[in-house]
Amino acid sequence: MSAAANKTRLVEEMKAQSGQDPSQCFQCAKCSAACPVTAAMDLLPHQVIRYLQMGMEEELLKSKTPWICASCFTCAARCPRDLDLARMMEGIRLSMLRCREGNKFGPADLTPEQLEKLPQQALVSGFRKYNK
Amino acid sequence: MRYRYFPGCTLKGQAKNMENTTLAAATALGIELVELEEWQCCGAVFPLYEDELISLLSPVRTLAAAEGEPLVSLCAACHHVLKRAQELMQRNEDARHKVTEFLEIDYKGEGRVLHFLEVLRDDLGFDKLAEMIKKPLEGRKAAAYYGCLLLRPSKVMQFDDPENPTIMEDFLQALGAEVVKSPYRTECCGAYLSVTEEGVAADTVARILDSARKAGAEMLITACPLCRYNLENCAAEDGKEPVKVYYFSELLAEAMGLQFDDLMAKAIERRRSSDVGSS
Numbered sequence: 001m002s003a004a005a006n007k008t009r010l011v012e013e014m015k016a017q018s019g020q021d022p023s024q025c026f027q028c029a030k031c032s033a034a035c036p037v038t039a040a041m042d043l044l045p046h047q048v049i050r051y052l053q054m055g056m057e058e059e060l061l062k063s064k065t066p067w068i069c070a071s072c073f074t075c076a077a078r079c080p081r082d083l084d085l086a087r088m089m090e091g092i093r094l095s096m097l098r099c100r101e102g103n104k105f106g107p108a109d110l111t112p113e114q115l116e117k118l119p120q121q122a123l124v125s126g127f128r129k130y131n132k
Numbered sequence: 133m134r135y136r137y138f139p140g141c142t143l144k145g146q147a148k149n150m151e152n153t154t155l156a157a158a159t160a161l162g163i164e165l166v167e168l169e170e171w172q173c174c175g176a177v178f179p180l181y182e183d184e185l186i187s188l189l190s191p192v193r194t195l196a197a198a199e200g201e202p203l204v205s206l207c208a209a210c211h212h213v214l215k216r217a218q219e220l221m222q223r224n225e226d227a228r229h230k231v232t233e234f235l236e237i238d239y240k241g242e243g244r245v246l247h248f249l250e251v252l253r254d255d256l257g258f259d260k261l262a263e264m265i266k267k268p269l270e271g272r273k274a275a276a277y278y279g280c281l282l283l284r285p286s287k288v289m290q291f292d293d294p295e296n297p298t299i300m301e302d303f304l305q306a307l308g309a310e311v312v313k314s315p316y317r318t319e320c321c322g323a324y325l326s327v328t329e330e331g332v333a334a335d336t337v338a339r340i341l342d343s344a345r346k347a348g349a350e351m352l353i354t355a356c357p358l359c360r361y362n363l364e365n366c367a368a369e370d371g372k373e374p375v376k377v378y379y380f381s382e383l384l385a386e387a388m389g390l391q392f393d394d395l396m397a398k399a400i401e402r403r404r405s406s407d408v409g410s411s
Contacts, residue, residue, distance in 0.1 A: 013181075017181040018182065019182075037320070039332070040329060068325070070323040070332075072280040073280055074318075074319070077283075077286065077294045077295065087180040087181070090180035091181060105328055110327070117365070120141040120146060121140070121176060122358045124173060125323075126328070128176050129177055129324065130328070
């Protein structure tokens with residue numbers, strides 16, 4: 001598949017499967033101001049949308065940011081354009097998990113101490129989020 | 133008042149105390165929580181792409197099992213997934229058709245899906261709750277910690293105002309506690325980043341605890357086992373004034389004067405009577 005076809009596929013899928021159209025964003029960056037975990041991100045949330053607008057899919061798929069997003073939905077709560085960036089982040093993650101890298105995280109990555117103390121909810125949601 | 137009750141995996145494991153204290157308090161309040169038979173996982177995360185239908189199978193099976201009766205859960209994550217799955221079933225006819233065909237069930241998205249705090253606020257009423265408190269938490273400086281999943285997205289969750297919620301503060305007031313407001317009460321704790329990116333969760337948790345401490349809180353309440361785990365385990369708290377973390381239901385049971393032995397006994401009795409009722 002050519003790079004150009006790939007670029008449109010991610011955004012087209014995103015529009016269809018999450019109802020989110022990145023072109024609606026006017027880059028006010030309220031999402032980046034609201035996000036509680038930007039310190040660990042290599043691209044800020046509003047920059048992710050800008051990259052989507054520019055069709056820079058390869059760069060997005062290399063970025064750490066979608067994996068840092070905790071789906072806390074604060075960005076969506078504060079977006080003046082009523083966009084749900086958490087859904088867009090999910091789209092980038094799914095694009096990786098479905099077509100490219102496979103599972104990102106599994107039980108073998110945990111220490112016995114973590115396995116003993118973590119709430120079941122964290123284990124199930126973590127595996128769901130990072131595996132297909 | 134009768135409700136179908138969905139516990140979820142964590143309430144039978146690490147967060148057993150949230151279940152025990154809630155069931156005991158509910159019994160004392162005249163709220164009947166009838167556990168769903170043969171329930172399974174809520175799905176754990178709500179799928180944010182609408183073609184991820186496989187993640188909807190278990191929440192939709194749960195929603196359908198409530199048979200139109202109000203469905204109550206305690207874990208913030210379970211409630212979030214169930215509520216959003218219901219909204220998707222109501223809105224997306226194609227997804228509903230595929231999921232219900234696969235499960236061979238009939239489900240149209242009907243029935244109330246509630247968090248137990250909503251039952252206390254909307255069905256029982258906090259005024260009524262306050263009247264039934266036997267040992268008010270006088271002078272205890274308690275702050276609410278909402279986290280993410282109960283509040284957002286507010287259009288679907290319809291739990292409270294996503295930026296300025298009051299339900300947990302009103303709940304604490306009904307228990308007679310001295311309510312303290314902390315600015316970071318709606319911020320994310322870091323969720324499962326505590327599993328993969330410990331440093332990130334250490335930062336988010338430190339901000340939440342420091343904010344509560346500055347506001348004068350000696351304790352925080354939460355309805356989420358993962359929030360509690362993160363708040364208790366992720367930040368370096370050495371030498372700082374402690375901020376204890378409780379499930380909302382632990383304070384409820386305490387304010388209702390229920391001792392731990394009573395709680396255990398009543399929870400077990402409830403389980404037995406629901407087993408008898410279902411056989």
